[in-house]
Each structure stands twice: as structure tokens, then as C-alpha cells.
Amino acid sequence: MSTPLPRRQFVSTLAVGGLALAAAPALLRADPIPAKVKVALIGCGGRGTGAIAQFLAACKVLGVEGEVVALADAFEDRAKRLNETYKLPANRVFVGYDAYQKVMATDCAFVLLATPPAFRPVHFAAAVAAGKHCFVEKPVAVDPVGARAIIASGEVARSKGLAVVAGTQRRHDASYLRNKALIDAGVIGALRGGVVQWNGTVPWVRRRAKGESDADYMNRNWLNFTELSGDHIVEQHIHNVDVAIWFLGRPPVSALGFGGRARRETGNMFDFFSVDYDFGDGVRIHSQCRQITGTAGRVGEFFTGAEGSCYGAGKVFAKQKYETPVIKLDTDDSMVQEHVDLIRGAYNGKPLNDARQIAETNLAVILGRISAYTGDLVKFDDLLKHEKSPYYNLTAAVGPLDFEKGTVKLPAEVPSIPGKA
Numbered sequence: 001m002s003t004p005l006p007r008r009q010f011v012s013t014l015a016v017g018g019l020a021l022a023a024a025p026a027l028l029r030a031d032p033i034p035a036k037v038k039v040a041l042i043g044c045g046g047r048g049t050g051a052i053a054q055f056l057a058a059c060k061v062l063g064v065e066g067e068v069v070a071l072a073d074a075f076e077d078r079a080k081r082l083n084e085t086y087k088l089p090a091n092r093v094f095v096g097y098d099a100y101q102k103v104m105a106t107d108c109a110f111v112l113l114a115t116p117p118a119f120r121p122v123h124f125a126a127a128v129a130a131g132k133h134c135f136v137e138k139p140v141a142v143d144p145v146g147a148r149a150i151i152a153s154g155e156v157a158r159s160k161g162l163a164v165v166a167g168t169q170r171r172h173d174a175s176y177l178r179n180k181a182l183i184d185a186g187v188i189g190a191l192r193g194g195v196v197q198w199n200g201t202v203p204w205v206r207r208r209a210k211g212e213s214d215a216d217y218m219n220r221n222w223l224n225f226t227e228l229s230g231d232h233i234v235e236q237h238i239h240n241v242d243v244a245i246w247f248l249g250r251p252p253v254s255a256l257g258f259g260g261r262a263r264r265e266t267g268n269m270f271d272f273f274s275v276d277y278d279f280g281d282g283v284r285i286h287s288q289c290r291q292i293t294g295t296a297g298r299v300g301e302f303f304t305g306a307e308g309s310c311y312g313a314g315k316v317f318a319k320q321k322y323e324t325p326v327i328k329l330d331t332d333d334s335m336v337q338e339h340v341d342l343i344r345g346a347y348n349g350k351p352l353n354d355a356r357q358i359a360e361t362n363l364a365v366i367l368g369r370i371s372a373y374t375g376d377l378v379k380f381d382d383l384l385k386h387e388k389s390p391y392y393n394l395t396a397a398v399g400p401l402d403f404e405k406g407t408v409k410l411p412a413e414v415p416s417i418p419g420k421a
């Protein structure tokens, strides 16, 4: 059997004690949102550029001023490019793998984490330790150890009264919220199953530049390495699996999946996955994702209930008559709304804390990947609770701390092979 991700020693700084003890909730009071809200960004790429603009747009929606106080990126060119927009002084633009630590020492109240996912557990733990409210882009981890570290840091955030919002924007979208409300009202009866899909193209590939180090090549081409992205079932399809978990109100019990690769030209990820998620009580969700340019695309979710069916955000097919609930949000843009909800919650005494929720969804997609990489039927609790499971302490062969320490060794650019020879 080939291993889904090469295992290595348990990284104690990542594993903040497995499941944290239930933290006492902080006594929170409601305060007005300050006239000026200070924010910093870690990861100045495509999503970070969007997220910081959306955070500032959310400040406008809330009638306050947003101020960018620091930018950080592993690479100087990325940080400099974004700073052409914000024009911060040089001592507020941090570069390198320890740049996140310098952000934590600034006076930002909020920090947006938008690096490749593998770095999220370490960056999130540092942000929570520094008392920052956090926007954490999905995914938040690439392995079970990282996902459990997010849960543990989330409990610390709760005890400190910090707001944590994940970049699963469908949960802040009026159409999805409407269908969720209709399902909860029983309009299509108890959910029995469904299909969730992200079938599309390879988003991008970056080939190795002449003389480039292993670390630089791997990170600049992170979207094609499982160690940094989690593979596309984790990195991209997480959105659709999240909708299934949200609508059903629970994570899956187990997964049996397969996948493979024929077309991908760099890295070590699969081209496609097909996973049968068993949610218990006779409920099954089929998850399907593919990144092959030139094939039919379909992205979305479809659910079947005892008395009807519905899309994640679209049409509802119900036998009974029903009234469509009116979902009032602050903006039609779910990627601005998520920041409105983050900021508002940070001050109104009811901070959102998505840490456990996003970590559980993240574990579910890692579960699908492990099943497909190995050929095993894998249980959700093998990743969350069963310490003796061979998958419980799975960590990537190249981890975030290797980048900080400069000990990155490029993994083989070949995919896992399921089954036993």
C-alpha cells in the first residue's frame, strides 16, 4: 500500500494537544465598532488581494474606516506588488517564512490568513496567541494533525472572545441560506442523499525556473503539491462538501473513494476523485471532483429528501406548497458579507467561531483523499479520535516548519498508488 502522505515525526508545535479541553467562554460585552478598524494580510496572492479589498468593503458597509496596517508574504515580489495598492512604509511590509510572526507584533485587530493551506495551522495558532480576530481562508489544513490543531486553536480563540470566520462564503450567501432554511423547515423532508461536485480545469501550473530552490519551486507551484494544497479534493472541492455537511448538520462517518491521474504535468496530485461518503442513518453523498482541462465542467450540490429535492443554492422541487423565506443580508456579495459577519461579531459580544466547523469539513475532504490514495475504507474518527489509527498522526513529508527552517526537500512528482501490490 502506498502511503497517502509520507509520515514523519509528530510535530509538537502543530499538534496543540489534539482536541482541546472545552475552554470557558469569555465574558463578552457589546461595544460599538471602532471608527477605524486595523487589518493585516498574510499571503499577498490572488485570494489575499481579493480578501483585503473585501474586508475594506465590509468596513464601508458597516460605516467604519478600514485601515491596512501590514502586509506579509513569503516572497518579496508578491508583497511589493500588492503594496503598490496600499503604499505602506517598508517597515510594515514583511517578507519571508517568518513574516507572519512580525504581523502578530503589529497593532492590527484583524488578520487575514490567505497563504497556501499547509501554513494555516501555524499561522492561526500564532494569530490567536497574539489576540487577533481571524479570517482563515479554506482549507485550513492538509493533514489530520493540522486540522486538529485548528480545532485546538479555535478553542483558545473562544476563551479569548476572538472572532474566527472561515472563507467558506456559501455560508454567507442568501441563496444557500434560503435553501438551508427550507430544508430545516422540512420542505423536502428528511435528507436522504445527494451529489456534490467540482468538475473543472487545472487552475494553473508553474514550472520550475532555472536554479530555483526546492522550497521556492514547490511553494510557487503549491496548487499542484498535496503537501501544500491537500490535493484538489481538499483545496477546491471543500466548498461543496462543506455545503453537504452544513445542510445535513453533521460530518460523514466514513468514506470509500478512488481517483487517479493521467494528465497532470507537475506535482504529485490526482486528476480526479470519486468518493462515496456515508453520513450514517442511511444517508449517502456522492462527491465527485475533477481537474482536467477540456472536459465537461459542473460545480454545485444537489440533495434528495424524502419529499423532494433541491440544489445547494438553486431550484427547490417540493411536493408541498411553501413560502420562500426572505434572507436579509448586508450585501449581495457573500465574499464581502463574510467579513461583515466577522467584524460585527468581533464587537457585538457574539463572535462567530468557525474553527471547529471548518476543521471538520477539512477532515472530511482529507478523509476522501486518504481513502482514494490508499484504497482503504476510512472512518472520520480515524482522523479525529482514534489515536491508534494509522491515519491519526499523518503529517505531510514537507511541512510548514520545513519552510521556516529551510529544510525543504522536494517530494517525488508522482501520485500515490492505491491498493496492495
Ligand SMILES: NC(=O)c1ccc[n+]([C@@H]2O[C@H](COP(=O)([O-])OP(=O)(O)OC[C@H]3O[C@@H](n4cnc5c(N)ncnc54)[C@H](O)[C@@H]3O)[C@@H](O)[C@H]2O)c1
Binding pocket: 042, 043, 044, 045, 046, 047, 048, 072, 073, 074, 075, 078, 096, 097, 099, 100, 114, 115, 116, 117, 119, 137, 138, 139, 167, 168, 169, 219, 235, 236, 403
Ligand atoms: N474562498 C475561495 O473561494 C477561495 C478562492 C481562491 C483561493 N482560496 C484559498 O486562498 C488561499 C490562497 O490561494 P491563492 O489563490 O491566493 O494562492 P496564491 O498562490 O495566489 O497566493 C498565495 C500567496 O501566499 C504566499 N505565501 C506562500 N507561503 C507563505 C508563507 N508561509 N507566509 C506568507 N506568505 C506565503 C505566496 O507567495 C502567495 O503570494 C488558499 O488556501 C486557497 O485555497 C479560496
